[in-house]
Amino acid sequence: MEYFLSEEQKIIKSLAKRISDEYVSKVAIKYDKEGIFPRDILDLLAYTELTGVYIPKEYGGFGGGVMEMCLVVEELSRNCAGVAVSYAATALGAYPIILYGKEEQKKKYLPKIAKGELIAAFALTEADAGSDVSSIKTTAEKKGDYYILNGSKHWITNGGEADVYVVFAVTDKSKGPRGISAFIVEKGYEGFYCGKKEDKMGIRSSSTTELIFEDCKVPKENLLGREGTGFIIAMKTFDRTRPGVAAMAVGIAQGAYEHAIRYAKERVQFGQPLSSFQAIQHMLADMYINIEAARSLLYSTCRMIDSGAKDFSKESSACKVFASDVAMKVTTDAVQIMGGNGYVKDYPVEKMMRDAKVTQIFEGANQIQRNIIASEIIKEY
Ligand SMILES: Cc1cc2nc3c(=O)[nH]c(=O)nc-3n(C[C@H](O)[C@H](O)[C@H](O)COP(=O)(O)OP(=O)(O)OC[C@H]3O[C@@H](n4cnc5c(N)ncnc54)[C@H](O)[C@@H]3O)c2cc1C
Numbered sequence: 134m135e136y137f138l139s140e141e142q143k144i145i146k147s148l149a150k151r152i153s154d155e156y157v158s159k160v161a162i163k164y165d166k167e168g169i170f171p172r173d174i175l176d177l178l179a180y181t182e183l184t185g186v187y188i189p190k191e192y193g194g195f196g197g198g199v200m201e202m203c204l205v206v207e208e209l210s211r212n213c214a215g216v217a218v219s220y221a222a223t224a225l226g227a228y229p230i231i232l233y234g235k236e237e238q239k240k241k242y243l244p245k246i247a248k249g250e251l252i253a254a255f256a257l258t259e260a261d262a263g264s265d266v267s268s269i270k271t272t273a274e275k276k277g278d279y280y281i282l283n284g285s286k287h288w289i290t291n292g293g294e295a296d297v298y299v300v301f302a303v304t305d306k307s308k309g310p311r312g313i314s315a316f317i318v319e320k321g322y323e324g325f326y327c328g329k330k331e332d333k334m335g336i337r338s339s340s341t342t343e344l345i346f347e348d349c350k351v352p353k354e355n356l357l358g359r360e361g362t363g364f365i366i367a368m369k370t371f372d373r374t375r376p377g378v379a380a381m382a383v384g385i386a387q388g389a390y391e392h393a394i395r396y397a398k399e400r401v402q403f404g405q406p407l408s409s410f411q412a413i414q415h416m417l418a419d420m421y422i423n424i425e426a427a428r429s430l431l432y433s434t435c436r437m438i439d440s441g442a443k444d445f446s447k448e449s450s451a452c453k454v455f456a457s458d459v460a461m462k463v464t465t466d467a468v469q470i471m472g473g474n475g476y477v478k479d480y481p482v483e484k485m486m487r488d489a490k491v492t493q494i495f496e497g498a499n500q501i502q503r504n505i506i507a508s509e510i511i512k513e514y
Contacts, residue, residue: 134425136432138204145186145201149208152177161213164338165484170294171216171338178205178220179249187224189231192243198439199373203380203431210384211391212481214488215338217384219252221377222290222339225496226253228370229299229315233358238317242297254295256286256318256344257367263287264501266301267310267364271346273302278353280304280316282346285328288495292342293327296320300344301363313363317355324349335487372446373438375453375496379431382453382460382492383424389460389467389485390420396471396480413470420463427456447509450502457492457499464489 138146157174164171178184186201188194195201202224209217227246230238245251262269271284282302289298298318305312318325328343358366394417397408407413434452438445464486468475475482493499 134428136428141195141197142200142204145183145195145197146204146208148181149183149205150211152181152183153208153212157209157212157216161216161338161481162478162484164213165215166337166478168332168337170340171213171219172294174209174216175219175249175252182247184220184223184249185247187231188227188243188247192231192239192247194243194247198435199376200432200435200439203376203435206377206380207384207387207428207431210381210488211388213338214381214385214485214492215336217381218290218336218339219294221374221381222255223251223253223295224377225255225370225374226291226295226297226299228373229255229357229366230317232369232373233315233362233366235354237354238357242317246297251296252291252294254289254291254298255370256289256292256298256300258286258288259284260287264498266367267313269301269303269313271300271302272306273304273314273316273351275304275353279350280353280356282316282318282324282349282351284346286344286346288331288341289344290339290341290495292340292344293330294340298344299357300346301367302346304360304363308361310364311361313367314360315357315363315366316351317357318346318349318351322349322351333491335484335489335491368446371496372449375449375502376431376434376438378492378496379427379434379452379456382456382489383428383431385485385489385492386420386424386427386456386460386463389464389482389489390417390424392480392482392485393417393420393467393470396474400471400474407470416466416470420466423459423463427452427459430455447506450497450505453492453496454499454502454506457489460489460492461486 185194190196273280304314326345331341434448467482
């Protein structure tokens with residue numbers, strides 16, 4: 134399919150593809166098995182300046198948008214979604230600063246994130262506040278020149294590895310979602326610790342941990358936006374980063390599809406390659422149709438967001454839901470096409486099937502995305 138990417142976007146995509154094929158593919162299975170954080174790949178992405186593709190030029194980035202970020206995520210995910218999510222989680226941590234940071238905050242953090250000198254993370258979810266994010270309990274109390282944070286966060290991607298965390302906490306309990314605020318918390322701040330590391334089904338090279346705040350002192354100038362705007366900051370950030378999950382899903386699906394085709398052409402049963410059986414051909418055809426449909430919706434959504442459109446929650450949720458459901462279906466079918474070999478760790482498709490699952494869960498589970506889409510379309514008509 135021709136997607137009419139700009140010359141720069143084609144260069145970004147092909148550079149990310151090269152890194153993915155030449156480096157990520159070599160370490161994907163080992164890093165997955167041993168749970169190794171892909172710092173070497175992130176360093177390579179920094180060296181090639183892909184860490185800055187979505188950061189505005191005035192803060193040292195390439196000046197691209199969600200599309201450029203998604204192109205990198207998609208290509209990395211073709212070989213390892215764990216590597217891709219470690220890259221994408223920095224974008225999730227950087228976007229609140231891009232969107233709501235004060236000039237001093239942008240100047241302090243964004244150039245270093247663009248250069249890959251800082252890894253970022255986004256900390257909203259808690260043990261008892263997953264889909265219902267407005268029920269978070271971590272508190273931030275203003276005392277003199279500091280906010281004092283107390284509480285804990287759950288499931289934080291890049292936890293323990295990141296240098297900068299955008300953390301959401303309650304500054305005024307009586308105001309519900311309007312009493313939530315966002316803060317930039319640096320690794321090493323007094324009273325800020327990293328807790329348990331999760332032993333996950335997939336994306337195992339990425340780090341997912343608890344974060345603990347015990348009278349953690351955060352300078353008052355690290356408040357993002359105004360007090361009480363945290364919920365809006367989180368939602369507006371997700372509108373821009375859910376396409377990143379869709380890109381991960383498209384990349385995983387594309388990777389599994391490529392493996393399945395190659396395998397189907399090589400593996401002979403009943404004296405013929407598997408690819409000559411119509412049942413297999415139809416599965417491959419459906420994979421192709423679904424992947425192209427998911428990619429088309431993803432790229433259209435990215436173009437809409439980057440055009441400066443005001444409201445795109447529905448489109449952003451739709452591409453996340455569609456692409457993640459496609460990734461689950463395509464990877465499951467890829468395992469089926471490869472039979473027993475699909476089910477063992479000697480080939481990468483069983484990893485891809487495990488990795489695909491999380492795209493239906495994180496950054497708002499698909500049920501929640503369908504709730505968002507339904508509420509928007511019911512308002513429209
Ligand atoms: C690997 C991984 C990495 C993550 N990284 C981050 C991160 O970096 N930062 C961060 O803040 N969070 C992160 N998360 C958290 C993630 O966003 C949540 O797991 C997700 O939003 C779902 O919340 P939950 O797990 O508590 O599920 P729950 O909210 O308990 O939901 C369980 C199930 O019930 C369904 N459900 C819940 N409410 C409704 C409803 N109203 N209608 C219909 N169905 C409903 C859900 O869709 C889901 O299927 C991560 C999670 C994982 C697994």
